């Protein structure tokens with residue numbers, strides 16, 4: 345959406361508004377900000393010691409699922425941190441798959457053969473789709489490891505291989521921190537690479553970088569012009585933003601989207617019912633969402 | 643697009659999902675549906691794309707005076723849009739979608755495009771006392787994909803509530819399925835006449851919805867998916883003569899999808915070959 349048109353804001357309003365058209369996508373930050381990695385581009389700065397959001401318990405997830413059922417939520421996403429660090433993760437997956445399709449965003453390190461087999465069983469037992477999404481940052485250790493950590497490239501591939509061996513076909517995500525991943529040649533090269541590691545029908549999603557959290561230090565922060573201040577969005581433009589159809593549950597409450605969980609003003613309440621109102625797009629990450637048309641969904 | 647049309651009350655209705663210019667399958671489906679004594683046949687949009695000679699399909703539809711709604715294809719063609727508005731997100735899917743669209747756009751007459759522009763976006767009708775809402779993708783969006791594995795019961799309840807319907811009948815995904823959350827209430831995806839259902843079989847499908855006559859529960863409806871064999875080799879030849887992509891022809895000949903794969907959810911993708 346690089347052709348986004350600049351329209352003046354409504355009189356008396358500094359930033360455009362994103363209304364919630366319907367709560368279709370509910371995110372659970374099942375692992376909080378706790379991760380077994382500490383990637384240099386992590387926009388929520390997850391790490392083994394970041395406790396700003398704690399893990400969600402099965403009981404907390406079930407409470408929100410009951411509310412989500414009444415609201416008619418269409419799909420669920422689990423993220424962290426690293427979801428498979430959560431000691432109740434398999435119970436959480438099972439409970440959620442009873443109610444709708446689930447996608448899990450993981451770094452793949454904890455997907456050992458027994459975990460992959462359990463995931464496959466849970467997937468087969470549900471009439472809804474279970475999708476696993478594994479992140480990697482390059483075609484080789486040289487590009488990946490400086491971002492994700494020493495030795496991680498091979499460990500990620502092992503996780504992907506374990507999923508493939510269990511008959512699961514994960515979506516692989518790569519960020520634009522990986523050089524050229526956004527271009528057509530970059531994509532083709534990546535797909536070729538994924539075939540070479542055993543994914544016969546590779547699925548790929550390229551994500552733009554959000555210049556907040558650790559990423560602001562790795563490359564650069566937003567510049568002052570990168571803002572939606574003074575703009576107006578049409579309903580169609582607002583409809584493309586994921587915050588017009590999602591909310592994020594963390595141990596700290598309900599946030600507008602999976603991106604802004606470190607900003608207290610993005611917390612919308614304690615229950616989903618509190619969080620169904622519109623959101624003012626004051627944050628610079630909102631600029632990336634608007635100009636790239638990007639969504640964290642698959 | 644004209645407003646929602648209300649067709650009235652029926653006992654047994656056939657629904658044709660995406661036809662994608664498969665005029666041969668459309669001809670067979672019409673014969674088959676009539677032989678089943680349906681009292682209405684409704685086409686749910688996406689008449690063009692994929693197959694050869696788009697005007698032939700439109701001529702059959704108009705000749706038969708079928709009630710029809712606009713799909714994203716009819717919206718795109720009648721408004722002169724640059725792409726088919728299918729809603730794909732993957733570059734490869736979009737590449738093939740654009741090939742089809744450019745082919746179809748240049749071979750659809752202005753008169754037919756104007757006809758498409760006047761079709762309603764939704765139709766309401768009653769079958770066995772149940773309120774049916776017919777749409778292309780979903781009642782809220784012409785190009786929303788409603789796949790079986792991605793359309794959970796709570797979401798179906800919400801759609802029925804929001805749109806005051808007992809049954810929603812849709813297409814757009816190319817795969818037929820149904821989920822009734824209680825007797826006489828739920829979603830029916832009519833599938834597609836245009837290309838096979840990614841199951842290694844060459845036939846295509848339409849759907850019959852009728853009143854369940856002998857039922858302990860009042861208002862129960864019966865949904866039947868009807869396979870339609872047709873001369874798929876002839877269609878493949880016509881497609882080759884029109885220089886349509888070999889990948890499309892392979893799908894017609896083998897029953898396996900070779901394109902639009904990235905949009906498939908995990909469960910539906912696992913059932914295919916590619």
Ligand code: SF4
Nearest residue numbers: 379383386390425451
């Ligand atoms: S990017 Fe993912 S894997 Fe890396 S630190 Fe953040 S949450 Fe963990």
Ligand code: SF4
Nearest residue numbers: 587601603629630633
């Ligand atoms: S960061 Fe993106 S998704 Fe989150 S509120 Fe801003 S525009 Fe919406």
